[in-house]
Amino acid sequence: MANYTPQPSDKFTFGLWTVGNLGRDPFGEATRVRLEPTYIVEKLAELGAYGVSLHDNDLVPLEASPNERDRIVREFKKTLEQTGLKVTMATTNLFTDPVFKDGAFTSADARVRAFALQKTMRAMDLGAELGAQIYVFWGGREGSEVDFSGKLLDALSWFRDSLNFLAEYSDSQGYGYRFALEPKPNEPRGDLFLPVVGAALGFIATLDKPERFGLNPEFAHETMAGLSFPHAIAQAIDAGKLFHIDLNDQKMSRFDQDLRFGAENLKAAFMLVKLLEDSGYDGPRHFDAHALRTEDEAGVWEFAKGCMRTYLILKEKAQRFDQDSEIQAALKAYRVEDAELEALSKGFSKEKAEALKARGFDLDALRKRGPGLERLDQLTLELLMGVR
Ligand code: GLT
Ligand code: MN
Numbered sequence: 033m034a035n036y037t038p039q040p041s042d043k044f045t046f047g048l049w050t051v052g053n054l055g056r057d058p059f060g061e062a063t064r065v066r067l068e069p070t071y072i073v074e075k076l077a078e079l080g081a082y083g084v085s086l087h088d089n090d091l092v093p094l095e096a097s098p099n100e101r102d103r104i105v106r107e108f109k110k111t112l113e114q115t116g117l118k119v120t121m122a123t124t125n126l127f128t129d130p131v132f133k134d135g136a137f138t139s140a141d142a143r144v145r146a147f148a149l150q151k152t153m154r155a156m157d158l159g160a161e162l163g164a165q166i167y168v169f170w171g172g173r174e175g176s177e178v179d180f181s182g183k184l185l186d187a188l189s190w191f192r193d194s195l196n197f198l199a200e201y202s203d204s205q206g207y208g209y210r211f212a213l214e215p216k217p218n219e220p221r222g223d224l225f226l227p228v229v230g231a232a233l234g235f236i237a238t239l240d241k242p243e244r245f246g247l248n249p250e251f252a253h254e255t256m257a258g259l260s261f262p263h264a265i266a267q268a269i270d271a272g273k274l275f276h277i278d279l280n281d282q283k284m285s286r287f288d289q290d291l292r293f294g295a296e297n298l299k300a301a302f303m304l305v306k307l308l309e310d311s312g313y314d315g316p317r318h319f320d321a322h323a324l325r326t327e328d329e330a331g332v333w334e335f336a337k338g339c340m341r342t343y344l345i346l347k348e349k350a351q352r353f354d355q356d357s358e359i360q361a362a363l364k365a366y367r368v369e370d371a372e373l374e375a376l377s378k379g380f381s382k383e384k385a386e387a388l389k390a391r392g393f394d395l396d397a398l399r400k401r402g403p404g405l406e407r408l409d410q411l412t413l414e415l416l417m418g419v420r
């Protein structure tokens with residue numbers, strides 16, 4: 033029996049805001065009390081996590097004086113050293129303060145855009161001081177309800193200017209950050225800019241230093257849009273842009289639920305783990321989820337353990353998938369190789385084009401072939417259900 037106890041080498045990380053979530057929602061007050069960041073780090077280390085991520089204000093309150101900031105950071109660093117936990121990712125809170133109610137980098141107010149840049153540079157300083165190498169941009173308020181305001185095109189260009197500015201800032205400071213854009217279709221705005229992975233990929237190509245930018249896709253966010261998270265991840269991997277990932281779960285077409293990893297869509301969660309493991313993704317397995325509002329602190333740690341345990345169980349299932357002879361036979365039967373035709377179809381030449389155009393195909397045989405996907409799917413389900 034495999035051991036599903038997480039180890040730092042599994043690279044599981046949690047945002048301070050995730051296990052620290054108070055259970056507040058638009059209809060109800062907090063159901064849990066605030067946990068100190070140093071306490072969160074100690075608990076996560078005890079549970080076998082590798083690291084934490086944070087927004088500037090998860091650690092340092094907006095109103096903290098420079099002295100307070102330094103004291104908080106010093107104590108936090110001490111706990112990191114004592115526990116061995118790393119800060120793997122940092123980001124900016126550009127959504128809680130009412131100043132950002134109509135956007136940060138895409139606000140129609142130049143003063144707000146400038147303040148967003150200032151706040152982000154300071155948060156980048158903080159992240160670098162703590163050793164973070166990945167910097168996330170989730171455009172929580174970058175969106176709109178009223179498009180007649182006329183800023184649709186400007187918003188994208190303001191967003192681009194800000195990201196270009198910040199990439200240069202990182203270089204000028206020698207921080208070496210890799211930037212990861214996190215798409216989301218809506219919530220808290222009616223429509224958010226860069227709503228899905230494909231949109232963010234297209235936008236990155238328009239930046240001054242596209243090589244510095246990749247993605248931080250979130251399971252819940254693509255699922256809210258009714259899209260397949262494994263498909264989005266495959267495209268991000270294919271583009272060499274999977275810099276970071278937010279693991280959680282979600283029912284389709286709802287508000288952002290940020291459920292415990294694997295809680296809802298087990299098949300997609302399995303496919304996702306398989307993609308991450310097969311592709312050699314070596315970044316953090318970052319959970320951006322929170323315990324249900326019903327839970328007390330004990331429930332929070334059950335939630336955190338559950339995220340990691342489910343990942344490890346699914347990772348083991350992926351190994352069994354690779355070792356299962358019937359599944360492997362089904363996979364082999366599904367794929368039809370033809371060395372001659374493959375050589376003809378790849379790498380254009382006039383001769384290849386002529387040869388292909390002249391080629392005859394047994395279309396009837398192709399039409400009749402059943403690829404065996406029903407059986408493959410059932411075998412995989414039975415593996416997941418624990419009877420294989
Ligand atoms: C916020 C949001 C997440 C983002 C975080 C990073 S904060 O909780 O719901 O999806 O990843 O800013
Ligand atoms: Mn997220």
Ligand code: MN
Nearest residue numbers: 250252288290
């Ligand atoms: Mn979310």
